[in-house]
Amino acid sequence: MGTVFSFDIRDRPTPALVSALRQAVAWLHHVDRLFSTYRPDSAVSRLAHGTMTLDEAPNVVARVLRLCEEAERRTRGCFTPRPGGRLDPSGLVKGWAVEEASRILRAAGAANTCVNGGGDLQLGGEASPGTPWRVGIADPRRPGRLLTVVTGRDLAIATSGTTERGCHITDPRTGAPATKALSATVTGPHLTWADAYATAPVVLGPETRQWIAGIPGYRALIVPASPRREN
Template sequence: MGTVFSFDIACDGGPRVRSAIEAAVASLHTADAVFSTYRPDSQLSRLARGEVDLARCDADVAEVLRLCERARERTDGWFSAGYAGGLDPTGLVKGWAVERAARMISEAGARGVCVNGGGDIQLLGEPEPGQPWRVGIAHPLRPGELATVVEGADELAVATSGTAERGCHVLDPRSGRPPVDAAASVTVLARSLADADAWATAAFAMGTRARHWLDAQAGVEGFAVTADGGTWRTTRFDRVSAVRCS
């Protein structure tokens, strides 16, 4: 998937957890092989060219495309895996793959799990008993600085879409052009990273509409750094913020 993955596991060890970590790593490599838009032999590339039909692909392909359709419906088309007749679910598939890997390890008995895929993070459980996870949100306009810090336990997913790493690579699916009044970055928090990844992509594409849309989503919070260095946050964001405003 063209990025770095890291694991932070809180547990007492044991063969079940070690085996689950190995299986989780293997699942990420499999997801890359199946869904890569850069590999001409991936199932996704072959499906997009019409060389295979969905029935001949792994069941994961149907699951991811179902989640993409759900995201398209929930975002009123601002998330799209089929822009201009193509097929590209990469705005969701990394989050889905990271979340699946994290849940594999958690279900094996780990007390706390953090899987980070290129800055998109699925957190489960706790790093220490009674302690929340804390995640710093990088400032897109000030390399090496944090824009804010969030915290949570049990189930917390953090995904960011923005221009800092790859420039403006998310387009408005309605115009085919970069979003009007796009933020420098939009970070979304939810329970599921598959959802947070898709919502962050959609929110970036929405431009200035994003704040109102995120506010209307149950169990979802958002934080953005605007192109001029300002910030905005959803009305309930303070519930997950580790930086208390006076």
């Protein structure tokens, strides 16, 4: 999927946990084979080029595309699996894949884990007994500096913006680059939705506060294009 994944497991290793870790890694490779836009033989690439129909694709592909349609509705059209008219569900797939990898580990007894997909995190349990996870959020205005630190248990954290990849988000409603925020970090219980929601503030800008307030359990921290910060 064009990025790096990592696992931080704080529980005592057991044969079941080692097996689950292998399953989680295999799962991510499976998702990459289906959804990567970097692979010409992936199901998503074949759908985009018309060499495969949705009926011919694995059922999980249709399920993810339905989630993308739901994300488009929830974000008022700010998220779309068809940016610029091309099929690319990456803005939801990565978070969804990481969340599922976290579930695989939890089912095997790993209560305290951090699964990281390109800087988007699904956190389970605690970093150590009585100590929540602590995650630094980069400041897009000051490279190498932290904007804030997020702490929590059983938490998802996703960030979109210009810090790593420059201005790469398009406003689906206009087709123009989305420039209302330099970065947006969304926290909540599920990385599937936090990842998709993190795109919206870069498009919505000041409207984000009212929008995110209507989504129970999720919060957003925005660095707007202007010097003033909002959360």
